[in-house]
Amino acid sequence: MSGQSASGARRSGADAASSAEAPVVEARGVGKVFPGVTANAGVDLAVRRGEVHALLGENGAGKSTLASILCGLYQPDEGTVLVDGRPVTLRNPRDGLARGIGMVHQHFRLVERFTVAENIVLGDRRQPLVLSAGRVRSAMVELGERYGLSIDPDARVGDLAVGEQQRVEITKMLYRGVDVLLLDEPTAVLTPQEADALFTTLRAMAADGKAVVLISHKLGEVLAVADRVTVLRDGRVVGAVAADATDRHQLATMMVGREVDLSPRRAQSPPGVAVLDVRGVSLRPPGRPARLAGVSLQVHAGEVVGVAGVAGNGQRELAEVVAGLRAPTEGTVVVAGRGTTGRGARAARGAGLAYVPEDRLGTGLAPSLSIADNLLLTRPLGFFVDRRTATADARCVIERFDVKATGPAAAVRGLSGGNVQKVLLGRELSDSCTVLVVASPTRGLDVGAIEFVRDLLDERRRGGVGVLLLSEDLDEIRALADRILVLFEGRIVLERAGGDADLTELGLAMAGAGA
Amino acid sequence: MTALRAVHLQRRPRVRPWQLVAVPVASIAAGLAVGAVFLTLTGHDPTMVYPAMLSAAFTTWFGFTDTLASATPLIGTGLAAAVAFRFGLYNIGAEGQLYAGAIAASGVALALGEAVPAPAAVTALLLAGVAGGMLWIAVPAAARAWLGTSEIITTLLLNYVALYWMRYLIFGSTSFWRDPTSTNFPQGKPIPASAELAELGLTRVHLGLGVAVLAAVLVTLVLNRTRLGFHLRVYGDSEAAASYAGINVRRLVLAVLLASGALAGLAGAGEIGGRAHALDPQGLALGLGYAGIIVAALARYNPLAVVLVAVLLGGVRNAGTALQSLPGGRVPIAISTMLEGAILLFTLGGELFIRYRLRFGRGQGAATAEDLESVPVASPAEPTTR
Numbered sequence: 001m002s003g004q005s006a007s008g009a010r011r012s013g014a015d016a017a018s019s020a021e022a023p024v025v026e027a028r029g030v031g032k033v034f035p036g037v038t039a040n041a042g043v044d045l046a047v048r049r050g051e052v053h054a055l056l057g058e059n060g061a062g063k064s065t066l067a068s069i070l071c072g073l074y075q076p077d078e079g080t081v082l083v084d085g086r087p088v089t090l091r092n093p094r095d096g097l098a099r100g101i102g103m104v105h106q107h108f109r110l111v112e113r114f115t116v117a118e119n120i121v122l123g124d125r126r127q128p129l130v131l132s133a134g135r136v137r138s139a140m141v142e143l144g145e146r147y148g149l150s151i152d153p154d155a156r157v158g159d160l161a162v163g164e165q166q167r168v169e170i171t172k173m174l175y176r177g178v179d180v181l182l183l184d185e186p187t188a189v190l191t192p193q194e195a196d197a198l199f200t201t202l203r204a205m206a207a208d209g210k211a212v213v214l215i216s217h218k219l220g221e222v223l224a225v226a227d228r229v230t231v232l233r234d235g236r237v238v239g240a241v242a243a244d245a246t247d248r249h250q251l252a253t254m255m256v257g258r259e260v261d262l263s264p265r266r267a268q269s270p271p272g273v274a275v276l277d278v279r280g281v282s283l284r285p286p287g288r289p290a291r292l293a294g295v296s297l298q299v300h301a302g303e304v305v306g307v308a309g310v311a312g313n314g315q316r317e318l319a320e321v322v323a324g325l326r327a328p329t330e331g332t333v334v335v336a337g338r339g340t341t342g343r344g345a346r347a348a349r350g351a352g353l354a355y356v357p358e359d360r361l362g363t364g365l366a367p368s369l370s371i372a373d374n375l376l377l378t379r380p381l382g383f384f385v386d387r388r389t390a391t392a393d394a395r396c397v398i399e400r401f402d403v404k405a406t407g408p409a410a411a412v413r414g415l416s417g418g419n420v421q422k423v424l425l426g427r428e429l430s431d432s433c434t435v436l437v438v439a440s441p442t443r444g445l446d447v448g449a450i451e452f453v454r455d456l457l458d459e460r461r462r463g464g465v466g467v468l469l470l471s472e473d474l475d476e477i478r479a480l481a482d483r484i485l486v487l488f489e490g491r492i493v494l495e496r497a498g499g500d501a502d503l504t505e506l507g508l509a510m511a512g513a514g515a
Numbered sequence: 516m517t518a519l520r521a522v523h524l525q526r527r528p529r530v531r532p533w534q535l536v537a538v539p540v541a542s543i544a545a546g547l548a549v550g551a552v553f554l555t556l557t558g559h560d561p562t563m564v565y566p567a568m569l570s571a572a573f574t575t576w577f578g579f580t581d582t583l584a585s586a587t588p589l590i591g592t593g594l595a596a597a598v599a600f601r602f603g604l605y606n607i608g609a610e611g612q613l614y615a616g617a618i619a620a621s622g623v624a625l626a627l628g629e630a631v632p633a634p635a636a637v638t639a640l641l642l643a644g645v646a647g648g649m650l651w652i653a654v655p656a657a658a659r660a661w662l663g664t665s666e667i668i669t670t671l672l673l674n675y676v677a678l679y680w681m682r683y684l685i686f687g688s689t690s691f692w693r694d695p696t697s698t699n700f701p702q703g704k705p706i707p708a709s710a711e712l713a714e715l716g717l718t719r720v721h722l723g724l725g726v727a728v729l730a731a732v733l734v735t736l737v738l739n740r741t742r743l744g745f746h747l748r749v750y751g752d753s754e755a756a757a758s759y760a761g762i763n764v765r766r767l768v769l770a771v772l773l774a775s776g777a778l779a780g781l782a783g784a785g786e787i788g789g790r791a792h793a794l795d796p797q798g799l800a801l802g803l804g805y806a807g808i809i810v811a812a813l814a815r816y817n818p819l820a821v822v823l824v825a826v827l828l829g830g831v832r833n834a835g836t837a838l839q840s841l842p843g844g845r846v847p848i849a850i851s852t853m854l855e856g857a858i859l860l861f862t863l864g865g866e867l868f869i870r871y872r873l874r875f876g877r878g879q880g881a882a883t884a885e886d887l888e889s890v891p892v893a894s895p896a897e898p899t900t901r
């Protein structure tokens with residue numbers, strides 16, 4: 001999705017200069033067991049100065065655990081960690097920092113009420129008793145210029161956007177003088193543009209002789225930014241390859257352990273009648289800016305319409321209005337010829353709509369209820385609940401979708417992300433629906449599960465269902481959509497056919513620069 | 516610093532069914548152990564007192580039937596708390612709803628008089644209690660459903676209103692409830708015999724026990740078998756999921772809180788019809804509503820478990836009274852109150868150990884519960900039963 005625009009020239013001096021010397025940080029035969037889970041087993045990893053090294057693997061493959069061991073957060077049960085060729089014992093992250101190893105976690109460790117500068121010096125024992133704001137500031141300016149990390153030192157962290165908070169975390173690590181920076185799924189929270197900016201920063205750090213370890217399960221970004229890729233599966237290293245000597249297909253196969261087909265899927269036949277008709281829908285909460293402003297769109301039978309947009313630009317509201325969960329201030333929604341505007345979720349379902357919300361566990365599913373109970377959630381029920389049929393249904397879904405669970409009575413909370421989505425899709429897709437609204441259906445899923453979900457949605461399309469797909473991930477949209485709409489600040493600012501949509505154009509429109 | 520590192524909590528990868536029983540049992544044992552310390556300090560021998568309590572509460576016929584009688588209102592208030600707390604609605608007002616139920620029940624019984632046949636009078640008394648309890652929670656329930664007002668505050672404050680209203684009816688006025696013939700100490704007017712709940716032989720156990728157990732069974736059935744119960748479980752787990760499914764959340768909140776008030780009111784009616792036989796402000800203000808919260812918490816909000824826990828707690832309360840006349844020396848009633856508190860404290864604290872376990876040693880000092888939660892758990896908590 002992002003970063004392909006950056007040229008191959010970025011991989012300049014790094015490889016040639018440093019491949020001979022000892023790795024700056026290395027794991028040898030590292031193993032780590034958590035109660036019930038073997039997170040790492042016999043893992044070898046060597047990271048050299050001047051390279052961006054990607055740790056690629058599916059959810060639960062052990063990437064984060066390995067990185068946590070390298071930075072001193074966890075101690076390995078077996079094996080050794082070497083820094084500059086010498087074995088070390090890192091008892092805690094402070095030890096790691098002392099050796100020049102720092103990590104930016106998925107969940108930031110910042111104090112929201114503190115300013116950026118305060119966060120940067122927080123916990124730094126080198127600071128004098130009385131903090132010198134000027135020194136921190138000038139250091140920040142210098143780092144900002146060198147690596148493209150500009151942030152206002154006096155801004156409160158709580159007021160910053162997620163991408164900016166991430167820059168604070170990175171600056172904090174650089175300020176501490178790390179030589180090795182580990183980043184855990186850094187792009188999960190970023191827009192494509194922010195991700196590109198991050199990649200530029202990472203390349204600049206590598207060019208400066210630092211080592212960057214990028215944890216990811218996204219093939220595109222790994223290929224775009226990394227020099228070398230180490231692939232993990234089930235806690236073990238499957239292989240380490242140079243990024244320019246491999247491709248998506250090979251990496252996906254290594255990651256999943258079998259052949260995966262992630263090629264885009266499009267409608268095979270021309271779309272039929274309009275099954276979803278949204279006209280002039282606006283949502284204006286009193287006293288606040290409009291969430292949706294005059295949105296009109298149609299979805300036809302046998303068509304996937306993708307709505308792209310950065311989070312917070314109205315996709316969620318649009319999905320909820322269409323699904324009947326919110327009443328729009330203006331405009332109408334017609335599902336399969338029946339007006340459902342503001343008549344509630346049940347009316348929309350009654351008209352033939354199914355909805356897979358972005359928040360699967362908590363909105364789409366009740367977390368501590370069983371699979372069987374969750375399958376009943378959106379079904380019409382009699383006065384007494386028929387448990388036996390529900391259990392039988394659950395067995396069906398578990399078998400048909402290959403859900404990994406102990407049985408129909410298993411709480412969905414205990415399932416992995418992919419299996420949670422399978423239960424949700426199993427319920428929403430097995431109803432005879434004519435319109436399907438899905439929000440970020442493959443977000444956070446493994447490659448294998450992504451393939452499964454895409455196949456499923458494609459199969460529904462071929463079955464004549466009209467699909468409205470909302471996502472901020474352009475890969476996801478482009479893989480399925482026959483038409484793509486871009487939503488920015490509650491308006492549709494761009495419409496393109498799925499096949500020939502230009503990535504840059506879509507990205508700019510999402511950022512509000514298009515049209 | 517080192518001490519902190521040496522012991523830490525670790526999330527259990529899975530909770531086994533036996534742990535759900537073993538942890539509360541161990542908690543009660545710990546509560547009794549702490550009680551033993553206090554008994555010893557106050558010059559009593561725990562090895563004498565505990566057996567004496569056991570016989571006073573459970574192992575003799577009179578003791579056991581008295582325990583059942585004491586447990587009866589606790590089942591009602593325990594159910595009142597259980598149905599609400601289980602779904603995240605904190606009705607702290609069972610105390611006031613019990614008074615309101617008692618006032619309504621005695622009022623209706625007095626108004627109907629002797630002429631009405633017993634079955635009709637008893638039914639009217641119980642229904643009046645239910646109505647009184649519902650009426651008392653109606654305003655907090657509506658405020659919560661429509662305005663999102665915290666039901667904790669509103670129900671709690673109404674407890675005092677109910678208490679002083681009840682006192683006013685007997686002590687402060689010549690009301691319909693007050694007995695005009697009692698000239699010394701103001702008392703409630705006795706309800707007609709036809710409205711009294713039948714007693715089991717010569718014991719203090721009355722029909723209210725059957726009604727309370729029936730209510731527990733009914734609540735269980737509704738929660739486990741009906742659409743309303745299913746919707747409630749969804750709501751209790753995730754309000755967003757309930758809205759997503761098109762469930763009318765407002766109606767659920769109303770239903771739960773009204774049912775909770777009704778159960779507390781029923782307990783009040785039971786006390787009037789089965790024990791006091793008149794509106795008795797002193798005899799009713801025993802903190803039965805608050806004790807119901809303890810019962811519900813110990814029962815993990817399971818309605819059938821409420822019955823068992825109510826009997827257990829009723830026994831502890833009952834033993835307290837009996838201990839005062841123990842031949843080996845008087846044990847103050849405060850001891851049984853203290854034991855009740857110790858058992859509650861340990862049981863609520865013990866809840867933690869169902870989900871977490873203690874780990875000693877500093878090997879994995881950094882692996883906190885939060886970190887471990889991100890580790891995928893291979894098997895969910897509950898295995899299938901078939």
